[in-house]
Amino acid sequence: MAKKDYGADSLTVLEGLDAVRKRPGMYIGTTDSQGLMHCLWEIIDNAVDEALAGACTHITVTLHKDGSIEVADNGRGIPVDVEPKTKLTGVEVVLTKLHAGAKFGNASYNAAGGLHGVGSSVVNALSSRLDVEVDRNGHTYHMAFHQGHPGVYTDVDPLHPSPDAPFKKTRKNRPTELEVIGKVPAKTTGTRIRYWADPEIFNASAKFDYDQLIDRVRQTSFLVPGLTITVVDEHIDETGDAAVDELVETDAAQAQADQGEAIDDGQRAHDESQEQLDFASNDAELDQERAEAGSVVELEPVATPVDTSAPTPGHRRVEEFCHTGGVVDFVDFLSHGEPVSAVWRIAGQGTYHEETQVVDDSGNLHAEKITRTCDVDIALRWINGYDTTVRSFVNVVATPGGGMHVDGFLQSITKQIRKAVEDNARKLKVNLKDSKMKIERDDILAGLVAVVTVRIAEPQFQGQTKDVLGTAPVKPVVARITDKQFTEMITGSKRGYKEQSARVLEKIVGEMHARIQARKTKEVTRRKNALESASMPPKLSDCQPGNDDVAELFIVEGDSALGTAKAARNSAFQALLPIRGKILNVQKASLAQMLSNKECAAIIQVVGAGSGASFDIEQARYNKIIMMTDADVDGAHIRTLLLTLFYRYMRPLIEEGHVYAAVPPLHRIALTGPRKGEYIYTYSDDELAGKLAQLDRDHVGYADDIQRYKGLGEMDANQLADTTMDPRTRLLRRIRMEDAEQANDIFSLLMGDEVPPRRQFIVDNADDFDRSKIDT
Template sequence: MAKKEPGSYGAGSLTVLEGLDAVRKRPGMYIGTTDSQGLMHCLWEIIDNSVDEALAGACTHIVVTLHEDGSIEVADNGRGIPVDVEPKTKLTGVEVVLTKLHAGAKFGNSSYNAAGGLHGVGSSVVNALSSRMDVEVDRNGHTYHMAFHQGHPGVYTDEDPQRPSPDSPFKKTRKNRPTELEIIGKVPPKRTGTRIRYWADPEIFNDTAKFDYEQLIDRVRQTSFLVPGLKITVIDERIRETGDVDTDVFEETDVKQAQSDPVERIEAETEASENPAKIGLERANAEDAQEQAQDPQQAVAAIPVVQSADSGASVPGHRRVEEFCHTGGIVDFVDFLSHGEAVSTVWRISGQGTYHEETQAVDANGDLHAQKIVRTCDVDIAMRWTNGYDTVLKSFVNVVATPGGGMHVDGFLQGITKQIRKTVEDNARKLKVNLKDPKMKIERDDILAGLVAVVTVRIAEPQFQGQTKDVLGTAPVKPLVTRITDKQFAELITGAKRGYKEQSARVLEKIVGEMHARIQARKTKEVTRRKNALESASMPSKLSDCQPGNDDIAELFIVEGDSALGTAKAARNSAFQALLPIRGKILNVQKASLSQMLSNKECASIIQVIGAGSGASFDIESARYNKIVMMTDADVDGAHIRTLLLTLFYRYMRPLVEAGHVYAAVPPLHRIALAGARKGEYIYTYSDDELAGRLAQLDAEHIPYADDIQRYKGLGEMDANQLADTTMDPRTRLLRRIRMEDAEQANDIFSLLMGDEVPPRRQFIVDNAEDFDRSKIDT
């Protein structure tokens, strides 16, 4: 044979990958990555298959179990994977689904009208990328079992059948030989379902791949919103609950019920509620059920404790269990996603339309041919505006999340943008919009600020961009969603629909306010840097700025009142300390609209001087000062002013608070003048308790002091040296840094204390009147 020349290229250079070998060779094509994201994607593929059964009306309960050995099990009470022989391949339905790419019941219209897994590669890909996969199917009164190793069917010999392992000896089924399903038990004739347990292959996934429990819970909760009535239970055997819980709240019947098969339990609950006549059938099958219960391989992992997703309680020492079931659909979902004060209630848009699509259909001979069919698209949208500026927009196709959006989201945004612009133009005078000004035009970002929306569509055989299904690509969906949104949203935003007039007015006012904020932000960006700011005549004349060139250490003192300003000017170090006086209490921005805030002179001055913009356009890198210090009197009015300032910072300049750039000055309340040998020395105290303690200490040490102890009523009573030593000089002053450890909790507190609703605030005062801690205030 002739020697092969280096670099030669011929047919012998070609490699043909058959079956699932291509998946193992190029896993990124199917699951995106081989890190944590790909690991989670495998789980989504299995869960989505069970969810598709729920969408088809055949499944009411899904149980996801995280085993201690790292394997994951997904069980459902759907119809079960077909166990009969597929005519073309001569293989059982279980083997076809789990070993053949692009095989399944979702390529036609007979079994699934709306499904998420449409490429027919989900389960088979997970199988290929697993070191072991065990499948159990309940159908026809039997439980069928089949095992796989790296996608190949065969038989494992486990030392302990109750503790299967991917390291157990495995015998692969011979190539091109059908693998018969093993019948391992009996079940009641009416019981159906599928249980898939798999071990991710460490040869495929890298060392950084980790399972994210919180991501799983978020996904499961999300699915329970999108499929009303579907119960999903997550069992984590890796973590034991050890918190102290009053076990009396768990009735004996609950414990017994929790120890039963969760799929069997949910079937019994559902049938009892929907059709009481079926209860007799369950009792008639009691003997079969008892036989099935005696076989340990027939049951999904027993739940040792019932835990509600809302209760947060569990029996100590038991594995973690969370259960989700919602009946309100995406309206409840939007309510769950909403934070802050609501500008509107949850608005609902729903409808149905049809479109034509040309697709490839399989004929009786197994050949593909073009076929033009009519598709039906169900549209369901829920939305709400809040007083914040963050946007929460989630979209789904057949309950599969599309984080990249797609045609359904484009259609929704096009519909609401068109109607909002039209309504603003029709009400320009009322909304104080100058239509002659080309800058005063509503942009999409103005509409999205504070919007919480869930956009869902259900269609047969959607076209996704890639197996990861991040973007919907079915083009006819966009005009269909636009038409439905355009018609129904017009009635809501114009107030034509009964009960929406006041809400639509608030929504329009907010959107117009966002437009003004965006325009104002552009103006403030022109004066963000110190050089430009000093040369600009638009800076507030009352600003006493510091010298340029010290941006890294520059400090802005927001001073209460003009009297304190005079003392502060003499006390400051003008090289890096700037002063901005405010007159009394600024506008309560929690109650005011965005346009009212921007028109307020004090608020606008603060935003302009800091120079980083406001709201969604805030850029902390453009801030002209490293520290923002609120310097107010140490009394109730001063505390109120600080609260109003913090509300402004939190609502419109939140990154400043989150990054720890906002401070509160701590001026003293008292000055003790020492006498005798230490005459001319002073001791400052910051509370009445501290004053009493220091006086007692001086008396005990026999240090004389003047009886006339000065009590400062305000900053203006200090001279420059006193103010510098106690409040402004970095070497001797005391500052309080304002932090935002939990932004959402802080937002709730701000809304409670500074919002429009008086009864909750009154109740808060009543409830906390007895729990009073003087150390938490300044006096």
């Protein structure tokens, strides 16, 4: 039953950062791992914004052993003077007030990633402790917070601060102390923020993702050329030169001792100053002096702390990223496969008009029509294959959903490529009278790798997640710049682009023909019974229709094994397709070469679901695709080639777990005595040795002549059925793909054209060789 006494006293007003702690999902999305990483992005993005403003060249992210994270930059430093409206120092305004910062106007940040003014304050609210140090005006300033509230911690060991240390909150409506803890050269500026995520906010499943951090840092280093970003992970100890380690440890110990003495002196000075302030808290004159002093309590100068955050040789995992090539280097990094063209770059600047709310000198908002500048920087290339990789960014903020900048780019290149194909129709063998022979966007996107970036002031995103850029005037600006520069590239009129543009157009036209052919094949398949042997390769030994849910296709190596497999299979649901030797390495081949290869074409035809972008797993004729090859090096190579075909052109089969590798035995042990007629199969030399030792211990007799299978063809039908084909007794290995990007990298590395990286991979992983993971 609802309460009748509902009045104003029933309402609750959450002020300041309390609202963030009450509803954290409104600000960081979730309180699991995603939200945990979001907090780090907010702090890193603030440092990156300093780099975009031209004020920062180095950012260091340190993962401390106690679970805290520190982000340091050499930017301008958070302002330490008093903000007139709140009468608080700039440090406290930035870290405790929502929607406060320097990114709502055009003076300090012309292009920034953080636009809502909530990043730092939200992280502060959701941290059990946050410490900030600012280098400005020749001093190092310090302030501490607990769950967003300013105050003073009393750490037992100042070198190892803890969120569990005693904390004294600054009393309400009183100026906050911004401590001066040291001196720095007058020109030295920067900000260091160290925070401990609050376990009261984040759930137990929230885990920090180091690989995600590295990916984000690497991405940022590409987008801000010349910016160096260092990641120091204190959780990982790496071995180094012993002599260097000993020397560094000695120096570090002495530095820590000196620093400890200096901080002890500073702490005592601070305690004395704090006692005096507390004693005189009711003194009106002192209150007035503190307010006029800008809430800064200057302690006796102490020794400048020794920088112990620098990477120690032989200790702590350190990774550093700096790319001077910008988006060109980014596209080169994202390209996996044989390149069709070099990396092409499109860059320029345009303007547009926009009506926006502007803060005037008196602090009031009013509408004003202003001119915006849009900087465009795009890099692109084509590689063999059909995968599309388009990454887009606005002021280094990723926009996975694209937006106006991507629409303008794709609109322009589609128009220019269509025109180039029409102008070269005879050379490219395109019949312009055939209405079906028209370049579609999917033909252009196949194999395209592109990075599209724009920098604009106050971009409009669709939603807080910033997935899609919604600033409409950006689209024509990007389109105009792309039109002018890409036209010269794709027509080959720009020096050095003639051969490259010809290869790109040939590839795109090839994709068009493949799409048209796939559509024809699909139409034919729909009209015919998919199980009609007339449309299948003659060498296919198909299974009986009506068992689609359990049907299995065995891809068998060699004709000799095929004969035995025919006798060993259950023809009700097991089909056989023989292949002759090693198929084409599709990682190195073009789409046209793959389609013209008899073995590859037969496999695609038998599976019956198409290939590439048109692959439809619902049309697949078999529930399991089983690679049945000899248990030797050649067999392993054939399986790798088959997997490359499946990954590149029928990837959903792997993603949904329909691809398997049969595991035939290597040895057969014939038992004697009372157990004569029984056989034991083993799958490795180690297993054989262990099984023989066990039989000897159990006094079980066996024939000395142990059969070693050199191939599937050496087995009779019963042996092949028992060991490899009968679902009741066989052993299969399901091929899984947990990480698509990692799988792509591995296939490109192991099967691509570049030999040196493959050789280095083998050398680096030689010590990790595990015989149990291979079949020989």
